[in-house]
Amino acid sequence: MKPSILKLEKLSKTFDKFTAVNQIDIEVGQGEIFGFLGPNGAGKTTTIKMIAGLLQPTAGDLSIHGHPMSKDPSRCRELTGYIPDRPYLYEKLTGSEYLSFIASLYPQSANGTDFLGRSQEYLNYFDIEEWQDNLIESYSHGMRQKLIMTSIFMLEQPLIVVDEPMVGLDPKSARIVKELFKSKASEGKTVFLSTHSMEIAEELCDRISIIAHGSIVASGTVSELKQEQKHASENLEDLFLQLTGAFELQEVIAALRNNQNDNVLNRTL
Amino acid sequence: MIPRLFFPYTRILKNKLFSGSVFNLKTSLISLLGLAICVVLYLVTWRTVAYFHAQNELGIILSMKIFQMAWITIFAMLIFSSMITSVSTLYLSKDNELMVASPAGIDELFNMRLITTFFNTSWMVLLFSIPIFAAFGVVFDSGILYWPLLLAAIPATSFTASAIAVVIIIILVYLFPARRTKDIIFYLTLCFGIFLYLIFRLLRPEDLVNPEKYGQFIEYLSAVSNPAGPWLPAGWTANLLSTYLLDQRIDWLLLALIILTPLIIYFLGELAMMRLFLPGFSKSQESFGGHRSFRRPQPKQYRGWQWVFKKETISFLRDSKEWSQFFMIGALVVVYLYNFKVLPLERTFGTTYVANLIAFGNIGLTGFLAASLAARFVYPSIGAEGGAFYLIRNSPMSMKRFLCYKYIFYLIPFTILTIILIGVSNHFLQIDGPMWWISLVTALIICWTVVALALGFGTIFADYNAENRAASMGPGAVMYLFCAITYTLTILLLGFSPTYRLMRSWLWQHKGLPLFDALIILAWGVGMIVLSLLTVYVIYRRASAALKPR
Numbered sequence A: 001m002k003p004s005i006l007k008l009e010k011l012s013k014t015f016d017k018f019t020a021v022n023q024i025d026i027e028v029g030q031g032e033i034f035g036f037l038g039p040n041g042a043g044k045t046t047t048i049k050m051i052a053g054l055l056q057p058t059a060g061d062l063s064i065h066g067h068p069m070s071k072d073p074s075r076c077r078e079l080t081g082y083i084p085d086r087p088y089l090y091e092k093l094t095g096s097e098y099l100s101f102i103a104s105l106y107p108q109s110a111n112g113t114d115f116l117g118r119s120q121e122y123l124n125y126f127d128i129e130e131w132q133d134n135l136i137e138s139y140s141h142g143m144r145q146k147l148i149m150t151s152i153f154m155l156e157q158p159l160i161v162v163d164e165p166m167v168g169l170d171p172k173s174a175r176i177v178k179e180l181f182k183s184k185a186s187e188g189k190t191v192f193l194s195t196h197s198m199e200i201a202e203e204l205c206d207r208i209s210i211i212a213h214g215s216i217v218a219s220g221t222v223s224e225l226k227q228e229q230k231h232a233s234e235n236l237e238d239l240f241l242q243l244t245g246a247f248e249l250q251e252v253i254a255a256l257r258n259n260q261n262d263n264v265l266n267r268t269l
Numbered sequence B: 001m002i003p004r005l006f007f008p009y010t011r012i013l014k015n016k017l018f019s020g021s022v023f024n025l026k027t028s029l030i031s032l033l034g035l036a037i038c039v040v041l042y043l044v045t046w047r048t049v050a051y052f053h054a055q056n057e058l059g060i061i062l063s064m065k066i067f068q069m070a071w072i073t074i075f076a077m078l079i080f081s082s083m084i085t086s087v088s089t090l091y092l093s094k095d096n097e098l099m100v101a102s103p104a105g106i107d108e109l110f111n112m113r114l115i116t117t118f119f120n121t122s123w124m125v126l127l128f129s130i131p132i133f134a135a136f137g138v139v140f141d142s143g144i145l146y147w148p149l150l151l152a153a154i155p156a157t158s159f160t161a162s163a164i165a166v167v168i169i170i171i172l173v174y175l176f177p178a179r180r181t182k183d184i185i186f187y188l189t190l191c192f193g194i195f196l197y198l199i200f201r202l203l204r205p206e207d208l209v210n211p212e213k214y215g216q217f218i219e220y221l222s223a224v225s226n227p228a229g230p231w232l233p234a235g236w237t238a239n240l241l242s243t244y245l246l247d248q249r250i251d252w253l254l255l256a257l258i259i260l261t262p263l264i265i266y267f268l269g270e271l272a273m274m275r276l277f278l279p280g281f282s283k284s285q286e287s288f289g290g291h292r293s294f295r296r297p298q299p300k301q302y303r304g305w306q307w308v309f310k311k312e313t314i315s316f317l318r319d320s321k322e323w324s325q326f327f328m329i330g331a332l333v334v335v336y337l338y339n340f341k342v343l344p345l346e347r348t349f350g351t352t353y354v355a356n357l358i359a360f361g362n363i364g365l366t367g368f369l370a371a372s373l374a375a376r377f378v379y380p381s382i383g384a385e386g387g388a389f390y391l392i393r394n395s396p397m398s399m400k401r402f403l404c405y406k407y408i409f410y411l412i413p414f415t416i417l418t419i420i421l422i423g424v425s426n427h428f429l430q431i432d433g434p435m436w437w438i439s440l441v442t443a444l445i446i447c448w449t450v451v452a453l454a455l456g457f458g459t460i461f462a463d464y465n466a467e468n469r470a471a472s473m474g475p476g477a478v479m480y481l482f483c484a485i486t487y488t489l490t491i492l493l494l495g496f497s498p499t500y501r502l503m504r505s506w507l508w509q510h511k512g513l514p515l516f517d518a519l520i521i522l523a524w525g526v527g528m529i530v531l532s533l534l535t536v537y538v539i540y541r542r543a544s545a546a547l548k549p550r
Ligand SMILES: Nc1ncnc2c1ncn2[C@@H]1O[C@H](COP(=O)(O)OP(=O)(O)OP(=O)(O)O)[C@@H](O)[C@H]1O
Pocket: A015, A020, A038, A039, A040, A041, A042, A043, A044, A045, A046, A047, A085, B285, B286, B287, B289, B290, B291
């Protein structure tokens, strides 16, 4: 087995009396792309915030590259690059100012001068090179997302943790981001991402875990998961829906269709 | 070289001030205005102090004493507002995720948050107190050493205030269980109220105007010239400067205290931050607006204004940073009114005359109080709509309507406050007759205008995506305060002579008003209303223009 980079053991997080993450175990090896799936409010963001060192776990252990987060948080931060689900951008900075600020925070890139070259490369991939000297307040939603992606890729961190990376990207950029993740993984970097897109999970992720109500309900490679399931559904989406307890889905759909029929009926009457 | 975490702040400042690397018009106007305020403050203080100075020894000491008290009060307010601010800067800043998750050290973060808290809360105090202290220096013809003392002591004291506040907040957020974090500020404000009250009771401002309490004049003199608040950093600064002014002597002990205290507190703060920040930050994300359910609203159709009122009230009451300031205001009001109660009116000459004079001055004080409260609550209210403002912009409600609703909403508490302040202090002063009405009506008109100005300036300078609330109080707030104070002073200066004539005939003759005096007072009343309406109209036009889609 490849050396493990990220290891969560019986990790839990409780808000007041509400358990958002319940004793989850995850281990991600070097060079892996790991997908974290689950319905809204399942606990993905909470878990990722604990990995980023923003929330302290109520119980359990978390270590990055063998450094426990509880003992050596600063070493863990040096190894991780993190993009939150709703990243904050300074509206009154220009894109390149933002990038150079981020670079200055990370010692590896602060020392080397080539972060600038790398950032240009990614800005170029994403087609926002000519915008880099404009204030961020003038960027569109997708452009912001691209800028953030640039910042994470240029840092060359050994562990990349991203909460829903593809939101708002056009098809071309989404494709590029996927390719970039793959190339990072082949360079030996590790990617941990949460997503709602079955397509990304299937195409990109070496392994996935599905979380529902704070607990992990399935994990493994996509084909393993498909085999485990009795009905052997070909479709990951059906599998996901089954695992995350979407029994009511059929009823909801039926009710909605009924409504529709009624409406049509009413209109024709 | 500037530490790296400051980069966004310095750069944002630069990008805002120098759009396109030239000093733009707005920036230069604002800096000119700041300069003008400094000069005016300097001149006014200079005149006043020179007047006292030319009188006798007592005049000098009195002027100093009053100044010391003001400075100590400002210090207390500074600590308090730094506490409120540092909850936002330390734990609620939007860029926290980015900074905390990065490898930048917690000590760096501490430096950055402390310094920004310091600037956000103290720059106004620095801007305004330096010219005042400078005027003292010039009048007293102090030695050359006064200036370095001044420039070291004042910032050191304000820095001490911010650092104390930050340390307190770090410890409190860590100590309190997550669920109870909202209570912290409640206790804080309560402590602050008591603190403010104690300061005032210890300083006993009323003794200043009551020489007869002391057997001998010399006893009075020594009581008055006693150092104020020997256990407070602000007291040290005031005493250091006044000792130097009076005897050209530097009190080295005080100087050492003033310089060392901020350093010591700074290191304590860093220690606290390294140990306690991360658990506290983790907790704060759970507790500020944590996992709590509220009553579901009734399915009812609200009218526009009801909706605005309801939303404002709810968001105010659910934000403990906001409503807890009621306690601060409560403390201020009590201290304020108490001072009227203990004024030894019976013993001073011409009681009624003095009481009426004070009542007239009281209009101005209430106006300033309303202006500063409006700066705190009304000014940021449009910017605080933040990202959700598009809802209102897109709704069928017109922006003008919306502004009016907001205005009326804030008018209610301010009106009540003004009526209480004027009513109770007039009661303590035993005012009756025309002065009662003059003070009430004038204070209300001033209060209404000042609130409108706050809303207007707040709209024109609204910052919808400040990193935190403290950062949204920029130069616009100073501009607002300047306009509000100028307006208040204009009304009062214009009104002094007409009121004086009216009171003279009422107090001493009881013969009825001469026609000329009646005309003058009428002219003042009409002038006041016209000036206020005009001010409100202009600011309203500018504000609704600022909200137009561009
Ligand atoms: N600060 C907080 N205080 C209280 N409860 C919280 C807090 N943050 C999250 N929760 C709760 O924890 C649960 C998990 O939330 P989380 O944000 O991790 O979901 P998620 O899986 O990221 O969902 P989504 O797909 O919608 O992003 C939710 O029920 C949420 O209400």
